[in-house]
Amino acid sequence: MARPRRRWLIALSLASTCAITASACSSTSGGAAAGSQGDGKGTIEFWSMPFWIGQDDKVQQLVDQFNASQSDIKVNLTQLEWKDGREKIKQAMAAGQGPDVWLMNNGLELDYLKAGSLASLDQVGYTSADLAKFDDLIEVNEYQNKVYGAPLYFDATVMLYRTDVLEKYGYTKPPATWEELKATATAITQKSASDGSKISGWQFKGMDDHVNAINSTWESFLCQAGGNLTSPDYKKSTQNSEAGKATMDYMRSFYQDKTSPVGTSALNGFIDGKVAMFSFYQSVIANVEAGGAKTEGKWAVAPMPKGPESGCSMVGGHSLVANALGQETKAAGTFMKWLASPERSVQYMDFHAIFPYDPAKVTPEVKAEYDKKIKGDPNWTAILEQTERNTPDLVLQDRHGWSTRWEKQKSAIVAGVNGQNSVDEALSSIDEEVGKALDAGR
The missing domain is CATH 3.40.190.10 (Periplasmic binding protein-like II)
Structure with missing residues (x-):
């Protein structure tokens, strides 16, 4: 997605609307x-x-x-x-x-x-x-x-990686694409299992103890595949698309071949050196730094690995x-x-x-x-x-049907990625629930 460079016009009056609840309604023009x-x-x-x-x-x-x-x-x-x-x-x-x-x-x-x-x-x-x-x-x-x-x-969602773990297994730089991420993560998981270290090469935050994080994780990877949450007019939920299916298939592959473990804390595992890489908002750095000697000098941040269409992420x-x-x-x-x-x-x-x-x-x-x-x-x-790669588009889409989408994705995405539901079932269920919310909001 190319970042738009327009600036808005500052209008002179607030649109005439009613307040958020009946108790605050006003017949005056402008809230x-x-x-x-x-x-x-x-x-x-x-x-x-x-x-x-x-x-x-x-x-x-x-x-x-x-x-x-x-x-x-x-x-x-x-x-x-x-x-x-x-x-x-x-x-x-x-x-x-x-x-x-x-x-x-x-x-x-x-x-x-x-x-x-x-x-x-x-x-x-x-x-x-x-x-x-x-x-x-x-x-x-x-x-x-x-x-x-x-x-x-x-x-902005970024990737964090353990420099000590990557170096131990022969990697001098972090993965830059989906293909490199999967190959690097799989190799670390397999090699560390053989030498007794038992390190997970990657964990999707949200497939662990912080399920709410699946929303920003999922939407970041969906963006990289060229997907959208809604139609351009915000009236239709559009996650059951080719981009949505490609995203879920990619995420699911990490669990199908045991590269990643469902339920293991991405953050705590990273601090303990048992998860080599994960992605989340850059503010999680404060938590990593709190790891003290466990993390000091042993980790770094990289932009998100680029997917089929871009390297964007959730804002x-x-x-x-x-x-x-x-x-x-x-x-x-x-x-x-x-x-x-x-x-x-x-x-x-x-x-x-x-x-x-x-x-x-x-x-x-x-x-x-x-x-x-x-x-x-x-x-x-x-x-x-990473900030320069991102646009407002995904956030503006997310605002429509937001609470329904974020609640539904926590169950549907996890179930789809870990194989409890088919990809089509998972994505269709999101579109169905969010679609109802979008219809009700019009």
């Missing part, structure tokens, strides 16, 4: 009109999961730093857990008691967008010049030519969004512009979050810090190469 922009002063409520990986207290520290930096706005943080945080926000919004600002996946949730529950960034104070500083991947947060989420950082990360019905959207925007600023975003690179701005368009001070972090860690070369 934000039901709220009040305010005078830029006051108290705002910020609800967030601990997005700073490895330091759950860091978000509170950032909020405290903002509060101490000025006297017009006070931010109250409610820190939620990843396991149920999104659902608690939805419940609060349904009760008309939602926060002013909250954390949402890049790509945003379609229900909020269609309902007019989110204030567009221009409504909370972003100018066209502000928006032009972002990387083109900000298009994942567009809806009807307006931008509704300020990215804190992006994620993730998180953004800040504002409540269109909030009474202080101007103050909310001030806080969002601070927390999602280049100055803060370059700090998020400490846990290998991908900088969401064009480095050529930030201040010299931020650019110098960015360059220092890039030069200080060779893994950034691979991460940035």
Whole structure:
């Protein structure tokens, strides 16, 4: 997929819609009109999961730093857990008691967008010049030519490999294609079995103890085969395609010939030196580094092996969004512009979050810090190469029927890959369930 280089037009008004639930409906034109922009002063409520990986207290520290930096706005943080945080926000919004600002996946949730529950960034104070500083991947947060989420950082699925294991079995560089990946992984599994090391050459994350990860894994490999989640108009689920079948056949082959073991933790096995390679969002680096002596100097990052069509992968990360019905959207925007600023975003690179701005368009001070972090860690070369391969396309498709798709894929993809169901049964079941959700959403 070639990366689009267009920029959006900043429209002047929010589309006339109803709020996300009946309790928040308004007959006014534009969701934000039901709220009040305010005078830029006051108290705002910020609800967030601990997005700073490895330091759950860091978000509170950032909020405290903002509060101490000025006297017009006070931010109250409610820190939620990843396991149920999104659902608690939805419940609060349904009760008309939602926060002013909250954390949402890049790509945003379609229900909020269609309902007019989110204030567009221009409504909370972003100018066209502000928006032009972002990387083109900000298009994942567009809806009807307006931008509704300020990215804190992006994620991109990359490959991690044990340099010590590959070198032991005669490989001086990581595999660059699907064919090389399969051959290398199979050889390591077989050779290590013979010498008693018993190392799995590869593990697909999601076929292990972290089943939810099968979504980003599957969609990355589907992308490399040239597949799509939906039709161009987002009205039809299209995974039961030639690309979908080729992807599942490829993934299934790792388990058919015992190259990979279903159930073995990709991350823990990698840290322990019992899994040679796996793929996941680059932010998993923070977990690998926490392995200490088990991993220090023994691993590296590479771009994803290229499939039949490309080397693209799934894009993730998180953004800040504002409540269109909030009474202080101007103050909310001030806080969002601070927390999602280049100055803060370059700090998020400490846990290998991908900088969401064009480095050529930030201040010299931020650019110098960015360059220092890039030069200080060779893994950034691979991460940035992978980022350049990726487009917003898959994320924009994924937004349609998202919750149904992600739940169904966790069972259908695993069952198809491990041979419990046929490839056609697995992919057809996804298209059927997601198709119902797409029909219901129209």
